Amino acid sequence: MVPILNFIHWSVDPEIFHIGSLSVRWYGLLFASGFLIGYYIGEYMLKSEKVNPKWIDSLFFYMIIATVVGARLGHVFFYGWDYYSQNPGEIIKVWHGGLASHGGAIGILVALYIHSKLVTKRxxxxxxxxxxxxxxxxxxxxxxxxxxxxxxxxxxTSLPWGFIFENNGETVPKHPTQIYEALSYLLSFGILSYLYWKTNSKNRPGLILGAFFVLIFTARFFIEFIKEDQEAFEAGMALNMGQWLSIPFVLGGIFLIIRAIKKPEVIFNNRY
Structure with a gap:
């Protein structure tokens, strides 16, 4: 048996600092930083296509609201309805954690449909x-x-990079699936960036979106096999909730890729 000292003891305080009742947490900082960096990347992309600059700020606003609301409601309804139905006041406390990527994806789809109709007209x-x-x-x-x-x-896990999450009272090493997912998403970002900048994929509507769905949710599907159940109702299920929710996105992504490849390229006129 591998000695317990060979593993990573994880006891990082999730709170960076607090002033009175105001708490600044790593989760919130990383969430906000990700959106800020994502905004500048998106801005650079759209400016390279010489689109209406007003679209960029409005798109950023739509994305923030959609992601937070969608991801929170996804967590509430897909994973924690038994709790939140009895404690509705907790639903708005996003800073306590509890966001579902599938709900965030659905929220983004709804928001961008509205944005496309009202703003870009594309x-x-x-x-x-x-x-x-x-x-x-x-x-x-x-x-x-x-x-x-x-x-x-x-x-x-017995792997040497197992994390002992001491803040949760864990005494044995567990798979750091957060890191596995983060790395898979970074790889997905690299592939999608290559498709956008180095190929004609952006002229084939739905191709990059389809690749996003396949990359992100295929990784999510397989990582879920080594992830602890998030809710009690998942115990004993052949596939957990995260996996069932991933399947439609993967299938939809495959459909979008095939459809985009079969259709001719579309060169957009960026005058406004």
Whole structure:
């Protein structure tokens, strides 16, 4: 048996500092930093296409609201309805943690549909193909925030990089699935950036979005096999909730990729 000292003892305080009742936490800082960096990346992308600069700020606003609201409601309804139905006041306390990436994806889809109709007057796929590139990077920041919160980790492991999450009273090493996901999202960001900048993918509506869905949710599906159940109802399930929710996104991504490849390129006129 490998001595327990060979593993990583993780006891980072999720709170950076507090002033009175105001608490600044690593999770919130990483979440906000991810969005800020994602904004500048998205701004650079859209400026390179010479689109209306007013679209950029409004798109950033839509994305923030959609991600937070969608991810929070996804967590509430998919994972914690039994608790939140009895404690509705806790729903708005996003700073306590509890965001579901699947809910965030749904929220973004709804918000960008509205943005496409009201602001850009372009197809929703045009917007999504550009938004998902920095979104993959934001997802990596969020999972790093989960690590700082000592949450959403994996089952016991004997691998030398296992984390003992001491803040949660753990005494055995667990898979740091937050890191696995963050790294897979960083890889996805690199691939999507390559598709956008180095190929004609952005002229094939839905191709980059489809690649995003396949990359992100395939990684999520397989990592879930070594992740602890987030809710009691998942015990004994062949596939957990995260996996069931990932399947439609992967299938939808494959459909979008095939559809985009079969259709001719679309060169957009960026005058406004």
């Amino acid at each position: 197809t929703m796929l045009w917007t999504l193909d550009r938004v998902v590139v920095p979104t993959a990077l934001v997802a990596a920041f969020i999972r790093t925030g989960n690590l700082m919160n000592s949450e959403i980790y994996g089952v016991q």
